[in-house]
Amino acid sequence: MKSIRNWTTTTIARMRGRTADRGASSIEYAGIVILVAGIIIAIRGLGLDGRISGAISGWVSAVIGG
Numbered sequence: 001m002k003s004i005r006n007w008t009t010t011t012i013a014r015m016r017g018r019t020a021d022r023g024a025s026s027i028e029y030a031g032i033v034i035l036v037a038g039i040i041i042a043i044r045g046l047g048l049d050g051r052i053s054g055a056i057s058g059w060v061s062a063v064i065g066g
Contacts, residue, residue, distance in 0.1 A: 043049055 043052065
């Protein structure tokens with residue numbers, strides 16, 4: 001029981017400290033960029049870019065009444 005309490009105290013102290021998220025942001029941004037690039041490559045590779053732009057154009061026309 002004491003080891004769990006010690007682990008909890010240490011974990012909470014590290015999460016609240018000044019260095020809690022140190023260095024995490026650049027890795028997270030890189031992951032998001034890689035994910036978005038993968039989605040764009042998949043859309044282009046499957047030939048869905050024309051269908052998506054056509055659907056968006058249709059929605060915009062429906063909204064503005066054109």
